[in-house]
Amino acid sequence: MKFEYPRLVHSAHLFLCLSSVCGIILLATAQAPAGPRPGPGCQAKCGDVDIPFPFGIGKECALDGFHLMCNDSKPFKGDFEVVNFNVPDGKIRVKTAISSQCYNTTTNVMHYSDASSIFTDSVFWVSEKENKIIVIGCNTLAYMISSSYVIGCVSTCADKTPESLTCSGAGCCQADVPKDIREYRALFNTDYNTTTYSGCAYMALMEEAALNFDPSFVTSGSTKFSDKNNGKVPVVLNWKIQNITCDVATKNTSTYACVSSNSACLNSTNEPGYLCKCLDGYRGNPYITDGCQDIDECHDENADRCRFGLCENTPGNYTCSCYPGNYLMGGVCVPAASSFPEKTIAGTTVGLVIFVIAVACACLIRERRKLQNMKQNYFRQHGGLILFEEMKSKQGVTFKIFTEEELQQATNRFSEQQVLGQGGHGTVYKGLLKSDVEVAVKRCTTIDEQQKKEFGREMLILSQINHKNVVKLLGCCLEVQIPMLVYEFVPNGTLFDLIHGNHGGHISFDTRLAIAHESADALAYLHSSASTPIIHGDVKSSNILLDSDHGAKVSDFGASILAPTDKSQFVTIVQGTCGYLDPEYMQTCLLTDKSDVYSFGVVLLELLTGKKPFNFNPDAPEHEKSLSMMFMCAMKENKLEEVLDDQIKNEGNMEFLEEIAELAKQCLDICGENRPSMKEVVEKLDRVRKVMQHPWAQQNPEETESLLGERSNMASSTGISAESFSIEIKTIMGMQSGR
Structure with a gap:
């Protein structure tokens, strides 16, 4: 039985694949003028779909970045068909392709179709509220890979056809969409998905409300999910006007997009950027002149504005009054004094006031009790x-x-x-x-x-x-x-900011080595010294905080788990940060302490090279897009010096750098069992630091030789190779000879 599929190799979890399989790039210039206004010659509809400004058919009829094409009576943004528009909320709904893997029982070949969508450098991004990552199939593991995240889930059938109509893991699983995703690609795990299931499995990033899961989607040989959706599913995109805030936009009237009176500017949740909205009491399109029109509340069928009285509409609001001879009392019109005896009026008034107060108090008490009960329920649910x-x-x-x-x-x-x-x-x-x-x-x-x-x-x-x-x-x-x-609270930012931020300062090798040693010591403590072993799960430079003395503090245990006691335990949601994610974890769904070791190896590379885990330059060679791949190639070709940070490789300490580079190489081994433990990593870093700091080496050469002899014996007795002490010997002998 033969399978044909692309192998998920060492760098599969990296996002470099996005540069080779690209969807349409929606271009938008960040600081470009707001653009033209709709004119009499602009097309108002495309087929049955109304085209609201700032969108338009053609660049001359839309704001920059919002121009569409009308093909076959359907509006398109690039290659994406636009289903509808929501101008007040700053959203559009488009159709995107479904990724699939289908097993052919005749040829015994697995066929893959991987979809990708890219909105880089544009005013559009995927809404994390309306969309979900959906995986449909039997024993199927798939991921959504973006520039910052890898997240997916496992769909199982437990050897039988799912019966539930909900997407809850049996035949269908779902995962949340991270914030601010502008590009993504769907990938299937070819090592996990080895079942010869004679049908198709699917993955899609799609609008949650549009998914109507049917167990027949995973019936043997079924292609119903794809057929039902004609191979495409809806995705909700957020959008914003330009990449500037309201403070900047309002200062330039020639490019300011909120042109309607009774409109206001609202900063986008994806800053910088802004949206326009109609003021309360108005509705319409704030991007066109006089687009925000007054709401006639008195004829609004959704509200009973003035009970038993007269409603008068005002700009942006309304007022209530009573018919002649009546008075407005407690929101209700009552007859005038001449209609009732004085005592009746007084009694009615007092009774009405007491009634209103009693109802208000009862509602307040009820809401407070409801809130208190809800808090107590949450408290119990969370243990x-x-x-x-x-x-x-x-x-x-x-x-x-x-x-x-x-x-x-x-x-x-x-x-x-x-x-x-x-x-x-x-x-x-x-x-x-x-x-x-x-x-x-x-x-x-x-x-x-x-x-x-x-x-x-x-x-x-x-x-x-x-x-x-x-x-x-x-x-x-x-x-x-x-x-x-x-x-x-840790006050001095993150290691990521220190290495990659625009600080312009020199970071010595001693400082980098100290940070690496302290971070490794923290992870080793979590793995082996805590009361219950803890796996961090998201080790990266942005999760290593620095105090005022550049002391390292490992943070963010959002992905942490207690070390599993049963080796058969696995997770159904695979998540982490692209570039740091253990490829073995992606393929087995089993998060182990060696997963943290791999991620720490990437942090070591950042400290050694000063480079980010990804190079998103589309012109960069493939092997240079992934830092770990570039490093492994350099080590294999004996070109380590070419990838090291200039700030540290000129300090005359190549022996130490080679030692740390070799340690990083071991941490990045594709097989978790071959990686060192964090405790072994700490010991290695500690040895290098101590050798660099020996104050006695120059003063007492005889004692130096004696100590080296003791260390060699210790190395032999503990099984540590003599090569691991070579850096110490070279350094100390160099001190003795006056270097």
């Missing part, structure tokens, strides 16, 4: 009771359970000005507690049902991590739908 009992039984636990109100006050109601950073697992805010302690508050984006059940227990385990190079978890908030975490 709060278990966590609370465990905290009482353990002495010296400083972990705190915060209320939602406490964290809102600490972060100024989660103000955008307090945002420290955003990632695939949530947003981090800077906060100040009432005790004047600075903290970092993380609002997570998603949590699955299994994590909910184990959350309390895992928080208690994480709270007991006590290592100077691990960011301390101070507490959590469990009374919200998705728990929030509270960490110590």
Whole structure:
């Protein structure tokens, strides 16, 4: 039985494949003028679809970046058919291709069709709220690969046809779409998907509301999912006007897009960029002159504006009045005094006021009870009771359970000005507690049902991590739908910013080596010294924070898991950061401590080369797009010096650099079993640091020789090769000879 398919090799998880299989690139100039306005000669419809400005058929009828083509009575943006437009919310719906793998039982060949979509340098990006990553099939593992993320899931059939109509893992699985995705490609795991399932499996990034899963989609030989959708599915895209904020846009009236009176500018969630909206009480198109029209609330069939009275429409609002002889009282028109005796009027008035107050109080009490019950339910769902009992039984636990109100006050109601950073697992805010302690508050984006059940227990385990190079978890908030975490605040940014930021400063090899050693020490502690072994799951330079002395602190345990006790355990959602993701993890769905070792090897490469894990320059050669691939090629061809950072390779320490490069090579081994443990990595880095810092080498050569002899014996007794001490011997002998 023969399979024909593209192999998922060492760099398959990297995004370099996107440059060779490209969809249409939607171009938009960031600072270009806002562009023309629709004229009398512009086409208002394409087939049955209305074309609202800022979109238009042809460049002369649209804002820059929003021009469309009308082919066969259908509007297209590049190669994508536009289904409809939502101008008020800044969204469009387009059709994109479905990726598939189909097994031919006659030829015993697996056929693949991988779809990709690219919106680089444009005003469009994939909406993370309306869309999902969908995988349909039996025993199928597939990923969405973007410039920043690799995320996918496993769909299984358990040897039988799924019966559920929901996409919940049996025959169909789904994963959340990360924020700000401008390009993606769907890939199937060719090593995992080895079942000779005589049908087709599919993967698509599509609008969640458009998926109507049917178990017949995974029937043997079925192509119903593709046939039903004619090979394409809808995807919701967000858009923005230019790549500038409202503050900048409003200062240039010649390019400002919000031309309608009664309109306002609104900063895009994907900054920089902005949208236009009609003011409250108006609706229409804010991008055209007089496009925002007053809403006649008095004739709005969705609301009973003035009960028992007269409604008068006003610009942007409305007023209520009563018929002659009646009075407006408590929102209701009542007869005038002449119609009733004075006592009746007074009694009615008092009774009505008491009734209104009673109803308001009852509603307020009900809502408060409802909110309190909801918070209590969330607290129980997240294991709060278990966590609370465990905290009482353990002495010296400083972990705190915060209320939602406490964290809102600490972060100024989660103000955008307090945002420290955003990632695939949530947003981090800077906060100040009432005790004047600075903290970092993380609002997570998603949590699955299994994590909910184990959350309390895992928080208690994480709270007991006590290592100077691990960011301390101070507490959590469990009374919200998705728990929030509270960490110590680390003030000096990330290692990624230090290496790749526009600081212009020199980073010595000593500093880089110290950061690498401290980070490795933290990971080794998590793997082997914590009360329960912990796998980080998302090791990267942006998750290594730096204090004021450039001391390293490993952070962001959003992807962490407790080390599995059963080797058969695997995850159904594969996630991580492109460039750092262990290829073995992608193929087996089993996250291990050696996955962290691989990711740490990429961090070592960043420290050695000063380069990012990806080179997105489309003109760069294929082998230079992936840092790990470029490094491995350089090592194989004995051209290490060509990829090293100039700042450190001129310090006359090539022996040390070669030693660290060899360690990185071992960490990046394609087979996890061949990689060293983090404890072995720490020992290696510690030896190199100590050799570099020996103050006695010049003063006492005899003692140096004696110590080297002891170390050689120690190396032999512990199984460490003599070659691992070569760098020490060369350095010390160099000191003795006056070099």
